[in-house]
Amino acid sequence: MKGLAVNNSMRKRGLYLGVLPETAADKNGSMPLTLDHDLDALPQAGRRLTVAELAEHVDDLAGRLWAAGVRPGERIAIHKVANFDVWVLASAAARVGAVPVMLSPALDAATVGALLGRLEQPHLLTDVHKLDVLADVPLADLTNRVIIVAGSRPGAASLTEFAGSPRVQPVLQGLDEPAIITHTSGTTGLPKLIVHTPRTQRARLRPQLFLLSLMRKRETVAISIPFVHSRLYAAMALCLLQGMPVLLMRESAPDKVATFFLKNRPGLIEVLPNSLMEWEGLTDDPRKPFASVKYFSSTFDAIHPGTMSRLLNSSARRAPLFFQIYGQSEVGPAVGRPYFRKTAHRTDGRCVGFALPGSARVRVVSRGGKRPSKKNPGFIEVKWPGIAKAYFGEQERYDANLNGGWWRTGDVGYFTWRGCLHMLDREVDVIPGVTSSLEIEDLVLGRLRELSELVVVSGPNSEPIPVICTHEDKPLDRDRWREAVAEFPHLAAPVQIPFAELPRTGTLKVRRTELSRKLGENMTDPA
Template identity: 75%
Template sequence: MNGFTIWRSIRRRGLFLGTVPETAAARKSSTPLTLDHDLDVLPEAGRRLTVSELADHVDDLAGRLWSAGIRPGRHIAIYKAANFDVWVLATAAARIGAVPVMLSPALDGATVGALLRRLDQPALLTDLHKLDALADVPVMDLADPVITVSGDRPGAVSLAGLAGAPRVEPVSRPKDEPALITHTSGTTGLPKLVVHTPRSMAARLKPQWWLLSLMRKRETVAIHISFVHSRMFAAMALALLKELPVLLMKESDPDKVAAFFVEYRPGFIEALPNSLMEWECLTEDPRKPFASVKYFSSTFDAIHPRTMSRLVDSSERRGALYFQIYGQSEVGPAVGRAYVRKSAHRADGRCVGWAMPGCAKVRVVSRDGSRPSETNPGFIEVAWEGLAKTYLAEQDRYDANRFGDWWRTGDVGYRTRRGCLHMLDREVDMIPGVRSALEVEDVLLSRLEELSELVVVRGRKSEAVPVICTHDDRPVDQGRWRKAVADFPQLADPIQIPQAELPRTATLKVQRVALARRFGEQPTSN
């Protein structure tokens, strides 16, 4: 099938995750995938695969899961160490019609136990290390069967012991039935389980399917995002079906990342915004790890202009650009915009872009009866086929954010006369007297290069407290700080902490509510 035929089939049937590798292999079996780590479930597979070999591994593991008792429609929670085999195993489960439930390895045992209870006796696919982390959780009562990727544990089934199991025919899920479950960040409590369908997952491919179609040649794509996030499944489907060579990255250490990029020279990088921020130091690396990159892309969070500018400037490709997409787990990619070398340094970090033709619709709704504006931001809402179906076992919470066809994102902002969406803050993070905490962060990060991270949170008395981190945890120069914040008198004195102490989600977002709670219990000066 050619690209148009594949896209037409996906739009008609929905995205069937279980046959993505097989479909890609039928188009070009030799497309390479390169990993910076070994697969826990298939350590003998090595770090260099063709898409044909990937498809065979998925088929093999699907047969093993079937032999372990997994059947169509069954929830199978996947909770194991971060590794690309998380995607491989989920795809294998989807191939036999099961519904993979992706649980971040960053979740603690108590949270996983609560989610297993919500799933009501799912299967659990895990590893021995995570089983140890669940020592205080009655796993064998909450999940059946319990399956390990390797190694033996009483009461559990080992996938390694099922090698050579008979292959089985793929089983499709109905277009509007659950096909994948991910979870929210859990910044305000127990994570919500977000239900995706073949229809919603197919719709989410459209914005970047057409963007990738604009590339004049096939580029090697480096992917560094959470293996359990819904975006990982979209990114892999796009790369494989577009026959693009893929670099799959678990490593985030800048020096190791630089060596990997120098060896394989990607032309396209999709990474978490905070990973790209961590890699800013590589823009001055004499090895020039970003020299080959023409396209940088990120979702999840709006990214700071300083980071975009440095990355694009470090490319030696003509026409290099940064494409930012704004969205969330429940809505997928909603709006986006591109920044080029000449404009990235002047970017307004709060401008997250425009709705893409034929994709999501976006509106801003008043919070107080007055027209939304820059000084009176409204609720950002999104409508299209890409909306998640529900929150598993929490329909009331889902319905509270659904207004007919529209989903309320929880963010507040406004639209300019040209229609550009500006996202100012999460509603729960708004601080009295501060137009946008995110905007303050953008400005100060551009003024103080020694800062590696800055998060403005609400303090004990509702004041704006800047929590700062520096490169190598060096003390901040108080004179430089006072000069930089002179036009932000609403800011309290800064609190400096080691960057390693920032509470983060699986996608490396800072957990602002947790940070605010921490510093709301003590004086706001250091």
């Protein structure tokens, strides 16, 4: 790849992470960013930065990466302890024209090794803690070089030793060249590496910019999303370009979240759905940590109506709003819909949204020749410029998902006569005789507040088995359970497990395939 000098026309057509902080600083340099943690790569930066200071740190780290030998077009895998400096380092890598590859800190060593092999000799940017975890991975064979953010280790360069390196001019990729690589959640196996370009990233901002334009005033935005996830890079771009103060969260324990919110009073929060379920108990906290929140936003999994209702009722703002966007890492935002305080509790949680202005076209394709409906859901497909460019190292797998430019999401559902897309299940999670596992989960969780999680998976004989977790792992009242599921006589007896034993991804999605496999093993174990 040949680096291109920065020019304004390219910036307008693509989203370039490497110059984003600089661009934002020109307009809103004094805008604050507040963190609930310290930065490993920048220990002196503190927990409160301005956008101008953020741009300076990105420029500084870009110079250090250049001095460490990172060059335009090269891939640099970033795999370190969860921290906002992951975003800062990715932006610095992009500034020198490299392609940051975001590897979740939740990945095990074997998975990291497999992905490094697929990346064909990338640089690895990590920390001493992760080097210990990767001790049995042959990094010398799999990587170009290993760079750590601080400290020292034999065989690894350290960014600390390059402090004070000369600054370098930013480099822009072509609009359709790789700009950043993220990965799928890996719920069904080894994660796929998703290639995003400046053009696809810019396209994904359009529908969300429209939604932000409906806000009467700028709000402080709290973001609690994995720092390696593609959604964070869109969310940060929106906040920086729109001049919205940001709260960046690593901590997820409810008591720490409450303290942080009470001190900083966010008006908008973007959080993983499963984190919101974990924080649901805070709606009864007499300190009212959600009182300042006008807008709740979630873009990963559909969230249960009961949870939305309790969150909306915990806000002290006039007419609070919960906005849910349905999409996936490969396609970005596809459809969305608002929920309101008075009606959220009785909303059909499977109705995930309507077309958004400036967003994707969505269709549902028949699976067996019948018109898609609730009883015969079809394949959900998406088409628009925001679709990711490729799966790195797996182009055939990527191409297999495309049909005339339409991307098959892997979900099944149907459209109502009002035009609402109903997403019923992942295709791989469909259980014979069950209209929608997710619908059952929505309804039962709304009836039994003692449940912290409910997942319906396929058993050894394809029977639907409800796996349940309760708050504080208390025993389930079986009479209350039978009453709650009376309309679902096809459900097998519930299996209760501790919440901590649920297999999850880095975005807290339940690994349903893995959970189903473990159930099968336990049920057939002669012991």
